[in-house]
Amino acid sequence: AQSVTQPDIHITVSEGASLELRCNYSYGATPYLFWYVQSPGQGLQLLLKYFSGDTLVQGIKGFEAEFKRSQSSFNLRKPSVHWSDAAEYFCAVGAGGGGNKLTFGTGTQLKVEL
Amino acid sequence: EPEVTQTPSHQVTQMGQEVILRCVPISNHLYFYWYRQILGQKVEFLVSFYNNEISEKSEIFDDQFSVERPDGSNFTLKIRSTKLEDSAMYFCASSIQGGEQFFGPGTRLTVL
Numbered sequence: 241a242q243s244v245t246q247p248d249i250h251i252t253v254s255e256g257a258s259l260e261l262r263c264n265y266s267y268g269a270t271p272y273l274f275w276y277v278q279s280p281g282q283g284l285q286l287l288l289k290y291f292s293g294d295t296l297v298q299g300i301k302g303f304e305a306e307f308k309r310s311q312s313s314f315n316l317r318k319p320s321v322h323w324s325d326a327a328e329y330f331c332a333v334g335a336g337g338g339g340n341k342l343t344f345g346t347g348t349q350l351k352v353e354l
Numbered sequence: 355e356p357e358v359t360q361t362p363s364h365q366v367t368q369m370g371q372e373v374i375l376r377c378v379p380i381s382n383h384l385y386f387y388w389y390r391q392i393l394g395q396k397v398e399f400l401v402s403f404y405n406n407e408i409s410e411k412s413e414i415f416d417d418q419f420s421v422e423r424p425d426g427s428n429f430t431l432k433i434r435s436t437k438l439e440d441s442a443m444y445f446c447a448s449s450i451q452g453g454e455q456f457f458g459p460g461t462r463l464t465v466l
Contacts (some may be wrong), residue, residue, distance in 0.1 A: 283457045283458055284397070286454060289453075330397060334455075340402070341410055342389075
């Protein structure tokens with residue numbers, strides 16, 4: 241069965257500091273990996289995705305993530321955090337085929353100190 | 355930019371009542387999904403739907419739940435007899451061909 245672990249429930253960073261959110265997955269084949277962001281009371285917005293190819297993927301809002309098969313990880317990074325990045329971040333894994341479910345992690349709540 | 359829409363944004367109902375949550379997926383998408391998020395918890399998969407039938411469902415999606423695509427644009431989730439534990443945010447999503455799923459803003463269901 242597929243699963244996702246996000247070990248950090250809460251993270252606080254200062255504005256302008258770098259950010260790394262951790263994600264580890266369990267999946268039997270080549271995974272499709274995603275990071276979504278959820279602001280309070282809002283839906284889920286896709287930040288970036290990895291299907292295949294280059295293991296470093298770029299997303300919206302200056303985010304990037306690196307797929308490391310040997311570590312079963314897909315960590316999200318941003319070199320300089322802005323106050324508007326405060327939100328909850330979810331890592332998800334899926335099989336990629338049509339109709340296949342996404343399995344989400346428990347999320348990491350990011351707080352940005354000014 | 356096309357987006358998934360959901361109505362209503364908030365639904366309050368009494369325990370035992372039936373509710374229908376509505377979604378309009380992105381028009382050229384073929385796969386449709388429902389997820390739910392109980393307050394403070396992670397997003398959980400309920401069901402996926404393709405070609406007018408369920409392609410996968412979770413343990414949560416029991417006989418109290420059903421989905422339907424009644425016309426060419428709407429995708430609905432019906433809960434026949436709501437329970438307190440059905441209170442959650444329900445998200446609809448759609449995709450062209452699996453892979454990336456686009457989520458709607460959600461419907462907050464409150465069962466009293």
